[in-house]
Amino acid sequence: MTRKKPEDLRSARWFAPDDLRSFGHRSRMNQMGYDVAEFAGKPVIGIVNTWSDFAQCHAHFKQRVEDVKRGVLQAGGFPVELPAISVSESTVKPTSMLYRNFLAMETEEIIRSQPVDGVVLMGGCDKTTPGLILGATSAGVPAIFMPAGPMLRGNWRxxxxxxxxxxxxxxxxxxxxxxxxxxxxxxxxxIARSYGVCMTMGTAATMTGITDAIGMSLPGSSSIPAADSTHLRMAAACGRRIVEMVWDDLTPTKIMTRQAFHNGIVVAMAMGCSTNAVIHLIAMARRAGHDISLDDFDAASRKVPVIANIRPSGDKYLMEDFYYAGGMLGLMSRLREWLDLTQINAAGETWEQSLAGAQVYDDDVIRTPENAIYKEGALAVLRGNISPNGCVIKPSAAAAKFQRHSGPALVYDSYEEMKKNIDRDDLDVTEDTVLILRNAGPLGGPGMPEWGMLPIPKKLVKQGVRDMVRISDARMSGTSYGACILHVSPESFVGGPLALVRTGDIIDLDIPNRTLNMRVSDEELAARKAAWKKPEVKYERGYGWMFSRHIAQAEHGCDFDFLQTDFGGPVPEPAIN
Incomplete structure (x- = not known):
């Protein structure tokens, strides 16, 4: 591998020439107290930090960024912090998913417009991980992801x-x-005792784990608890490593091959991943130029079992237990037959090298494939006349009796309608009823909120019912569980078949055969479609207006069409003069 020289650095275009523009760039750095010798001829490392006072899971990033800077300086680089929008899963409304692409765009543009040679991406809470990766992939400079890490176990009585x-x-x-x-x-x-992301196998742990498996973070770093001192050392190591990645020009697309994304899918299935993994990984793969689809997930699901005994697919353990049982490297060491170990990662190693010596220290937390907690992967992709383009369910976290189920539909046209009526004592509902929520997809939500784990009607809760079949074009939290069918596509808001279901229609679910249908004839569906009226788009200005006109459906990753690699040519480097 040919290493860069100082004059080859991207930042040299800003700082090296003996001309008026570069005079201005250097003098403004002097204005901030930096001597030219501190930054000239060195890799300038942007640290994209998603900290804010509302980012509960990233509360430690205000300090952790200093550890990253320390590592950059140790390796001879020059660190600069670049704050980016923080999309907290807990507080951002109507949903953080509405702003994932906003973060992706911001990340791409702050990298491209500034004199940085490489970036450390500080994220973890659900949408920050894919948002940062999407932006860095399109920007094309060397990048390494620093995961926030899971919080400590909760305690109560x-x-x-x-x-x-x-x-x-x-x-x-x-x-x-x-x-x-x-x-x-x-x-x-x-329940939330420290900073860090959810310590269940929610979307945060899922996406940082996938990012680890596709090679964009230091191997095994995704499972380190946020409050463990190892996390501080890992942050500094990220700072040191990105400097070397710059000299080696190890950019995201050199790491994120199609085979790397298949590794990510294998690990996702074995982890008992969040259903959100499908949307984010498809978007990430397509930004890198690879046509990963729902079929790739379903194929992996048929052969890769769930071996991480972590809630909600597991019945007992949390991410802290997972880390001390061997963590991501331990898990991957038991998946060798399904992984491509020739793929490289951010450490500059093949996975064969990175997994050398990896061990599992607790066989109940990280099971063997022969003793899996679920014989197939975490997710299943369903199709039928309700969702011809596909939808997903997490059967590993659902009651076993719903593997096959038929029941009458109870349809709600909005979240508000559902919330208003679900606790009525006179609700006409039984455990066999199939609850349906529509107009909650990418456009209908807007932003595809996490409304898909519809609450069990209070009438049934009092009878001891804790699971039932639920269908929506929404998402659900990765920490959720139950027989929830999600991401129905096309969504009802654009006239997908879900818009045509009526209360009382019989719904047939068959997970082993991957089908989801309503017992309604094609002729009747055509008549209902002819009578259907398209809802009005909810945004008339600003980012929401742009979102509403360019968001893709769930099976395409919910990215903006104009950000896809096949939309147009590559963006040129900014002119300096």
Whole structure:
């Protein structure tokens, strides 16, 4: 591999020439107190930091960025912090997914417009990981991802709590009258004990794990708990490593091959991944120029079992347990037969090298394939006359009796309508009913909110019911569980068949055969379609207006059409003079 020389650095275009423009660039760096010797001829490393006072999972990034800077300086680089929008899953409304592409665009443009030679991407909370990777891929400079890490285990009255999963679980107990306000408040204070992302196998742990597996972070870094001192050392190591990646010109597309994304899918299936993995990984792959589809996920699901015994697919353990049981490297060491170990990662190694010596220290936390907690992968892709373009379910986190199910539909046209009526004592519903929520997809939400884990009707909760079949064009939190069918495409808001289902229609679900249908004739569906009226787009200005006109459907990754690699030619480097 030919290493760059100082004059080959991208930042040299700003700082090296003896002309008026570069005089201005250097003098403005002097203005901030930097001597020319501190930055000239050295890799300038942008640290894209998604910290904010509302980013609960990234609360430590205000300090952790200093560890990254320390590593950059140790390796002879010059670090600069570049703040980016923080899309907190907990507080951003109507959904953080609305702003994933905003973060991707911002990341791409701040990299392209500034004199940086490489970037460290600081993310973790759900949409920040794919958003940062999408932007860095399109910008094309060397990049390494620094994961936020999972928070510590929650605790309540001697019980171990998992964020998200136990919130949903115990909220049903509260609705059933089994938990009082005092206990609920105690749980609220004990379920999120430290900074870091959800410590269940939610979307955050899923996406940082996938990013690890496709090679964009230091091998095994995704499972390090945020509060562990190893996390500080890992942050500094990211800073050191990105400097070497710049000299070697190790850009994202050299790491993220089609085979690398298949490695990511294999790991996702074995982890018991979030359903959100499908949307984000497809978008990331397409930015890198690879046509990964729902079929790639379903093919992997047929052969790769779930071996990470982590909630919600697992019944007991959390990410802290996963890390101390061997973490990502331990998991991958048990997936060798399905992985392409010739692929390289951000460490500059092949996975064969990175997995040398990897071990599992607890066979109940990270199972062997022969002793899997679910014999197939975490996700299944369904098709039929409700979702001809595909939809997904997480059967590993659903009640086994719903592998095959038929029941009458109960349809809600909006989240507000559902919320208003779901707790009515006179609701005409049984455990066999199929709850349906529509107009909650990429356009309908807007932004495809995490409404897909529809609440069990209060009437049934009081009877002890804790799972039932639910269908929507929405997403659900990766910490959620149950027989929830999601990402129905085309979405109802654009006239997909979900818009045509009526209360009382019989719905047939067959997970083993990957089908989802309504017992309605083609002739009747055609008549309903002719009577259907298109809803009005909800945004008339700003980012939402742009989103509404350019967002792709779920099976295409919900990226903007104009950001895809086949939309137009590559963006040129900015003119300096």
């Amino acid at each position: 001697g019980k171990v709590l998992g964020s998200g999963s136990d919130a949903w679980k115990y909220w049903d107990e509260r609705r059933a009258g089994n938990i009082d306000a005092k206990a609920w408040n105690e749980m609220q204070e004990g």
